[in-house]
Amino acid sequence: SVSGSASLVWFRKGLRIHDNPALEYASKGSKSVYPVFVIDPHYMEPDPNAFSPGSTLAGLNRIRFLLESLVDLDLSLKKLGSRLLILKGEPSEVVIRCLKEWDIKKLCFEYDTEPYYQALDKKVKDYASTAGVEVFSPVSHTLFNPVDIIQKNGGRPAMSYQSFLKLAGQPSWASSPLSMSISSLPPIADVGSCEITEVPTVEELGYRDYEQDELMPFRGGESEALKRLRESISNKEWVANFEKPKGDPSAYAKPATTVLSPYLKFGCLSSRYFYQCLINVYKDVKKHTSPPVSLVGQLLWRDFFYTVAFGTPNFDRMKGNRICKQIPWNNDDELLAAWREARTGYPWIDAIMVQLRKWGWMHHLARHCVACFLTRGDLFVHWEKGRDVFERLLIDSDWAINNGNWMWLSCSSFFYQYNRIYSPVSFGKKYDPNGNYIRHFLPVLKDMPKQYIYEPWTAPLSVQTQAKCIIGRDYPKPWLVISLWSPSMVSHDSASKECKRKLGEAYALNQKLNGQVSEDDLKNLR
Ligand code: FAD
Numbered sequence: 157s158v159s160g161s162a163s164l165v166w167f168r169k170g171l172r173i174h175d176n177p178a179l180e181y182a183s184k185g186s187k188s189v190y191p192v193f194v195i196d197p198h199y200m201e202p203d204p205n206a207f208s209p210g211s212t213l214a215g216l217n218r219i220r221f222l223l224e225s226l227v228d229l230d231l232s233l234k235k236l237g238s239r240l241l242i243l244k245g246e247p248s249e250v251v252i253r254c255l256k257e258w259d260i261k262k263l264c265f266e267y268d269t270e271p272y273y274q275a276l277d278k279k280v281k282d283y284a285s286t287a288g289v290e291v292f293s294p295v296s297h298t299l300f301n302p303v304d305i306i307q308k309n310g311g312r313p314a315m316s317y318q319s320f321l322k323l324a325g326q327p328s329w330a331s332s333p334l335s336m337s338i339s340s341l342p343p344i345a346d347v348g349s350c351e352i353t354e355v356p357t358v359e360e361l362g363y364r365d366y367e368q369d370e371l372m373p374f375r376g377g378e379s380e381a382l383k384r385l386r387e388s389i390s391n392k393e394w395v396a397n398f399e400k401p402k403g404d405p406s407a408y409a410k411p412a413t414t415v416l417s418p419y420l421k422f423g424c425l426s427s428r429y430f431y432q433c434l435i436n437v438y439k440d441v442k443k444h445t446s447p448p449v450s451l452v453g454q455l456l457w458r459d460f461f462y463t464v465a466f467g468t469p470n471f472d473r474m475k476g477n478r479i480c481k482q483i484p485w486n487n488d489d490e491l492l493a494a495w496r497e498a499r500t501g502y503p504w505i506d507a508i509m510v511q512l513r514k515w516g517w518m519h520h521l522a523r524h525c526v527a528c529f530l531t532r533g534d535l536f537v538h539w540e541k542g543r544d545v546f547e548r549l550l551i552d553s554d555w556a557i558n559n560g561n562w563m564w565l566s567c568s569s570f571f572y573q574y575n576r577i578y579s580p581v582s583f584g585k586k587y588d589p590n591g592n593y594i595r596h597f598l599p600v601l602k603d604m605p606k607q608y609i610y611e612p613w614t615a616p617l618s619v620q621t622q623a624k625c626i627i628g629r630d631y632p633k634p635w636l637v638i639s640l641w642s643p644s645m646v647s648h649d650s651a652s653k654e655c656k657r658k659l660g661e662a663y664a665l666n667q668k669l670n671g672q673v674s675e676d677d678l679k680n681l682r
Contacts, residue, residue, distance in 0.1 A: 161261035162345060164190045166251055166280075167240070168273065169297055170266040171225045172378040173232045175334040175426035177294040178264040183338060188345040190258055191233055191240050193226055194247040195356070202362045207496065208513050208549070209366035215549040216363060217516035218418075221376035225422050226355040228377025238341040242353045248279040255289055257348045264292045266423070269302055269466040270555045299327050299427055299459045302466040313467030315479065315570070317448055320460045327431070334429055372515050374418060374551065381419035385430060388414045395437045396444040398451045405521035406588035408511065408596060412519060414451070417552035420458070431455055458557060465556035472559045473540060479569045482669070483662040485531070485538035486641060492541050494637045495530050498598070501627075501634030502648070504584035504610060505529050507597040514597070516551035525578045527565035532659055533577045534651045535641055539566035567659060574659040577652045581610045600631050 163182040170176060182189050200219060201211050209216040230240035243250045255263060263284055268277065277293070284291045295301040305323050306313050314320040374380075389395055403412030419425040434452050438444045447453030470476040474483070493499075498506035498513070508522045518526075523546075529535065530542045543562040547553050563569035584593070591609030595602040601612060603623040608615035613627045613634060620626050627633055635646040645651045 160185070160187050162186060162188045162190065162258055163262035163264060163342075164192055164251070164254060164258065164260045166263065166265035167191065167193045167229065168247075168265065168268065169421070170423035171229050172381070172424055172426060173229075173236070173338060174336050174378070174382070175296065175429050176266075176338075177296050177335070178266050178292065179341075180335050180338060181292050181294070182262060182264040183341050186262065186342050189238065189342045190254065190260070190344055190347075191238055191341075192251070192254060193229075193240055193242055194250045195242060195244045196247050197244065198246075200361055206548075207493075209363060210548065213548060214553075215513075215516060215551075216358065216366060217372045217514075217549070218551045218553060219361070219363075220358055220372070221374065221418055221516075221551045222422060223355055223358065224376030224380075225378070225424050228379050228424075230355055232378065233341065236338060236341040238344060240355065241344070241347065241350075242355055243350060244353070248276050251280050252283045254350055255284065255287065257350050258345070260289055262290045262292065266297055267293045267295045268297065269462060271472075272555075296426065296428070297423055298462050299431055299455060300324050300463070302459075302463040305463050306467045311467075313464040314460075315464065317457065317460050320463065321447060321456065324456070324459070327428070329428060330432065330435065334426065334432065336429075372551070374415060374515070374517065376418070376422065376424065378419075378424045381416065381425035384414070384416060384419065385425060385433065388416070389433050389437055392437050392441055395434060395451055396441040399445050399449045400454060401521055402449075403519065403521070404587045405519035405525070406584060406593035407519070408593055411517075413454075415517060417554075418517065421552045421554050427455055427458065461556045461560035465560060472543075472555065474538070474568065480563055481568045481662065481666050483566075483568060483659065483666075485566075486536055487538055487541065488535075488641060491535045491537050491637065491640055492530075492545075494632075494640070495526070495535060495537070495542070496545050499632050500529070500580075500637050501613070501632040502529070502580035503591070503594045503598055503601055503612060503631075505580050507594045510597040512546070512549050516549055523561070524565060525580065525583060527562060528578045529580055531562075531566035532574055532655050534580070534638060534648060534655065536655055536658065537641075539563065539568060572663075574663070575656055577655070580648055585610050598631075600625050 163186040165179050165182045170178065173179065199211060199213050203210065203212040206212060210219060226240060226242070233239050243254070254260065268274070281291055305320070308323050314323055400413070405412070416425055416430065420427055431452060444450065447456050464479070465471045468477065468479055474480050495509065498509040500506055505526055508518055508526045511518050511522070527542055530537050531539050539562045543558060546558055550558070564571045567574040590606050594609055601609060604612050604615065604625060605619060605623065608619065612625065612631060615623070615627070625631055638645045638647065638651045642651070642654055645654060
């Protein structure tokens with residue numbers, strides 16, 4: 157490394173001080189360190205035409221979560237004698253300008269497997285190599301390096317969780333201490349003509365007059381992440397007995413899972429540190445659950461999807477994606493809008509979609525229900541459309557995990573039992589017979605008696621009147637949306653039958669196509 161010179165740490169994800177190898181490396185032997193975050197207007201600028209507050213790509217909840225995470229990071233850096241430098245513009249251009257302006261000799265940033273960052277990072281690395289800037293780009297977002305696992309498997313990612321586990325084995329760093337604190341950082345030298353700002357507020361970004369009838373309950377930042385982690389792991393029995401998918405998807409006041417996903421998404425929490433904490437809990441208890449259902453198992457699901465996503469060209473679309481079944485989904489905007497805007501007429505589905513819009517987080521099984529409903533369960537809308545809505549609105553929105561799970565739920569990849577469909581009525585009822593979750597997120601139904609809350613259209617008019625909710629006027633009738641995609645369909649039962657039939661046909665056709673493709677491949681080999 158080049159000692160006595162200036163280094164730049166480029167924060168994107170990895171918004172933390174603990175277990176941050178890029179930051180650690182930058183601070184070693186440097187005279188000055190510039191910690192930088194670049195605000196990309198493309199990602200942050202308000203979109204007045206979006207159906208809910210936010211930019212085109214991100215809902216306001218996630219933007220706010222990110223800004224909170226940056227404020228927290230800035231505070232932590234200040235304690236180390238530094239601060240976070242915020243710049244605006246196209247990130248690769250901004251970073252290249254900084255490298256020149258500050259005469260940087262070392263550029264350090266966390267390796268990122270997403271196509272967006274791969275393209276961005278290539279531009280910056282190309283410049284650095286011509287300018288003689290050393291680049292240090294360690295893998296610290298995931299437990300494993302996807303590249304290693306793909307290599308171990310002969311150049312292809314493992315397509316099943318079990319084979320992934322076999323390939324992965326124990327992480328090499330598992331029993332060695334991670335860097336948990338850096339005691340001080342070299343100072344920031346002159347910033348020259350680069351325009352530096354404080355972390356902006358949402359108002360400064362141009363978000364005004366947005367409705368805010370319920371505050372999203374999760375605050376961004378490393379401090380909050382570590383606090384939340386400590387709370388989760390302090391209950392050793394809970395950690396030891398954690399078994400997914402056994403939790404209650406309708407629990408909202410105290411969710412059944414950790415809600416660490418948004419912190420892992422932005423790297424406010426290191427997945428490796430989380431893993432080590434869990435292993436330490438396991439050492440203290442007599443017995444504990446195992447992957448795939450345990451908490452460690454959940455972290456391994458994350459790595460599983462990261463690895464498949466990295467090793468699969470066109471992972472985020474159906475066409476040209478070799479692991480994705482080709483299915484003739486519809487692209488009906490009216491159906492999509494009814495789902496997105498919580499107007500399907502099925503209270504369980506609509507309540508989940510309201511939680512998505514207001515909180516940006518829902519339980520895993522709740523995500524299952526709405527993703528199944530939109531695609532192979534009822535409406536037969538393309539999974540990419542639902543994926544886009546999740547991608548924008550989730551605070552934990554994650555490219556690899558979101559696309560992977562949408563393919564899973566639509567029976568396009570990984571999981572193929574298309575006859576198993578979530579009922580929009582009976583599934584939620586099992587967990588929450590009184591419908592408290594529905595009453596909370598859909599207050600229009602708050603006075604509907606328990607026996608009708610999951611199927612309010614079956615309530616006699618007198619009951620609807622008393623509950624101050626007339627179905628068809630105050631809350632939609634469900635068959636309106638279902639009959640949109642197929643006019644003869646009038647209920648979940650008929651719609652789901654039709655969906656199964658279509659999936660069956662598509663699967664048969666895929667098999668035929670695959671057969672032909674592999675025969676051609678064989679011919680080419682000969
Ligand atoms: P916990 O159960 O406490 O698990 C701990 C961590 O393990 C999570 O924070 C997450 O990082 C990881 N994890 C858990 N379940 C999964 C899973 N099935 N796949 C991969 N990693 C997992 N998760 C995201 O982080 N971002 C997304 O964009 C996302 N999109 C999804 C879309 C659909 C259609 C579905 C069905 C699931 C999606 N998930 C996504 C996966 C999962 O629902 C969430 O990770 C989980 O609910 C987050 O809550 P938690 O942190 O309390 O999870």
